[in-house]
Amino acid sequence: MAGRPINHQRRQELLDAAVGFAAEHGFAEVSWRTVAAAVGVSPTTLVHHFGTKEQMLEAILGRLRERxxxxxxxxxxxxxxxxxxxxxxxxxxxxxxxxxxxxxxxxxxxxxxxxxxxxxxxxxxxxxxxxxxxxxxxxxxxxxxxxxxxxxxxxxxxxxxxxxxxxxxxxxxxxxxxxxxxxxxxxxxxxxxxx
Amino acid sequence: MAGRPINHQRRQELLDAAVGFAAEHGFAEVSWRTVAAAVGVSPTTLVHHFGTKEQMLEAILGRLRERxxxxxxxxxxxxxxxxxxxxxxxxxxxxxxxxxxxxxxxxxxxxxxxxxxxxxxxxxxxxxxxxxxxxxxxxxxxxxxxxxxxxxxxxxxxxxxxxxxxxxxxxxxxxxxxxxxxxxxxxxxxxxxxx
DNA sequence: TAATTCCTTGTACGGTCGTACTAGAAATCG
DNA sequence: CGATTTCTAGTACGACCGTACAAGGAATTA
Structure with missing residues (x-):
């Protein structure tokens, strides 16, 4: 019945990498393609994990606030x-x-x-x-x-x-x-x- | 020989309007088209007065710093x-x-x-x-x-x-x-x- | 008046953007 | 094994971006 389990750790890895990219290049440079190229994955992978770009930005802000x-x-x-x-x-x-x-x-x-x-x-x-x-x-x-x-x-x-x-x-x-x-x-x- | 004189005041008017738009909507929303629409002129007019977008941003920053x-x-x-x-x-x-x-x-x-x-x-x-x-x-x-x-x-x-x-x-x-x-x-x- | 320069506008081109869609590989359970 | 869900990737589409180009109206001087 149940399929492959959700890998929450994978999302955290990508989020950390996204935060690093944003901190280094600034928020204006953040896009699916640029972050994906820097992280080394496909842009579609980021879309799959974060949904929309606004949600990814919120996730980055949240993690930044935590730090x-x-x-x-x-x-x-x-x-x-x-x-x-x-x-x-x-x-x-x-x-x-x-x-x-x-x-x-x-x-x-x-x-x-x-x-x-x-x-x-x-x-x-x-x-x-x-x-x-x-x-x-x-x-x-x-x-x-x-x-x-x-x-x-x-x-x-x-x-x-x-x-x-x-x-x-x-x-x-x-x-x-x-x-x-x-x-x-x-x-x-x-x-x-x-x- | 000499043609129509340069209207420096016109540039200042447009610059003030651009600063107002940027202050209200944020830097991310600043583009030739958006500012032009808010000011009520053609995007090409802004290009004529400021050259490139980077120069317009610098002009906005300079005026902001003055204030x-x-x-x-x-x-x-x-x-x-x-x-x-x-x-x-x-x-x-x-x-x-x-x-x-x-x-x-x-x-x-x-x-x-x-x-x-x-x-x-x-x-x-x-x-x-x-x-x-x-x-x-x-x-x-x-x-x-x-x-x-x-x-x-x-x-x-x-x-x-x-x-x-x-x-x-x-x-x-x-x-x-x-x-x-x-x-x-x-x-x-x-x-x-x-x- | 004719020439010249500035002001304004419309149009078009290449590029990047966010997003949707399709599809194959990987992993888990019955 | 087969079913199911996640993960990853490729492709395509419409929208907006900055910029270049062409052209007509406005203002000044010779």
Whole structure:
């Protein structure tokens, strides 16, 4: 009765390859034929696994979002303090090997047409995650309002510095700025203001 | 001898219309035919004024960059203090009416293929401008190194917050964070650290 | 007025795009 | 083995793309 089983792993392989191609050549270059040629399969094979091109783009975006979220989250699950965690997140994101990925991420980020809801959700998740981290960091004086503001500021700063890092040729300038920011963040959290 | 004079104003009109279309529909939708249909002229007319499509895209990017730089700079030329200036820059950039423009700006920002040098230069100009403003703000204790870091941080923060503003549905959260950031920036500049 | 140059338009060509259709090879179950 | 479903590949079709070419109307100078 039942025929050949569906090979889910095969789809993941093709998806990873498609993400790699998109990160390297940009979204504008993504087509059935170009991706197929780069991967080494027939265009029809990609159509068979993804359905339509829009579905393939959504799949690429979804996987890209997963990687971005994994990059900004501490994989160990430990909470050595907010400043340290922010520092680690920066170090992970500022990895030059991730540059093509982040380029593609930001390119899609600004686009109003490419699945904006997905990225809005992604951003909200990031804010929530950091807000929780911030509240846990300063356990006693947990003011939700300032925690949200600080989480928003940390995320925005890291993101803005990453944009700078992708654009400028002076990586050292951005790197030093990031370290200085984390230093002041550490001081602020260790010595909370009186008022 | 001489024939009909070149109408430079006509090109600017078409360019403005093209920028408006690109900001509204995104770069992916820009083609001779689509822009021509939106503007109300023949595709051949656009070809005549811009030459090739790549040149038209460059013209659009150049004009977009001009608007972005004008938006982040104080048109009055006065220097009421860095924090006030940063506040004004934020107010100008966070204008909801500019949202399509900024969307397009960030969409191109991350792209590695679309004239990256232009945007690298743009960023360097912005850093230089803010650095000068910072040094002038704290005239006596002018440390170039920290001035550059602070300029980088201010730019990155504003840019990151703008990205957040374009993505999230909670504008108030971002707005409050921005105001809090400018407050602390003001305090930091008025009361420089001892060390 | 005649010549010259710019502005605008229509048409046509080669190329790439997404997608549908057909068909053979591979793998699983009765 | 035979039936059934998945995987892969080839082909073809209509649509849009950027660009080149030809031609008529508009504006300026000699």
């Amino acid at each position: 971005m979220f994994a990059a900004t989250r501490d994989p160990s699950g430990e909470r050595p303090g907010l400043a340290a965690e922010a520092r680690a997140a920066w170090a992970r994101a500022a990895d030059p090997r991730r540059e093509p990925e982040f380029r593609l991420f930001f390119a899609v980020y600004g686009s109003a047409l490419q699945a904006p809801q997905q990225f809005a959700d992604f951003l909200d998740h990031a804010v929530t995650y950091w807000m929780v981290a911030l509240i846990e960091a300063q356990k006693d004086e947990a003011d939700p309002a300032t925690a949200v503001r600080r989480a928003t500021l940390v995320i925005a700063t890291i993101r803005g510095l990453l944009l700078d890092l992708l654009t400028t040729g002076d990586r050292a300038r951005v790197q030093e700025t990031a370290e200085a920011f984390f230093d002041t963040l550490e001081e602020t959290l260790e010595r909370p203001p009186i008022h | 972005m730089f004008a938006a982040t700079r104080d048109p009055s030329g006065e220097r009421p203090g860095l924090a006030a200036e940063a506040r004004a820059a934020w107010a100008r950039a966070a204008d909801p009416r500019r949202e399509p423009e900024f969307r397009l700006f960030f969409a191109v920002y991350g792209s590695a293929l679309q004239a990256p040098q232009q945007f690298a230069d743009f960023l360097d100009h912005a850093v230089t401008y803010w650095m000068v403003a910072l040094i002038e703000a704290q005239k006596d204790e002018a440390d170039p190194a920290t001035a550059v870091r602070r300029a980088t941080l201010v730019i990155a923060t504003i840019r990151g917050l703008l990205l957040d503003l374009l993505t999230t549905g909670d504008r108030a959260r971002v707005q409050e964070t921005a105001e809090a950031f400018f407050d602390t920036l003001e305090e930091t500049l008025e009361r420089p650290p001892i060390h």
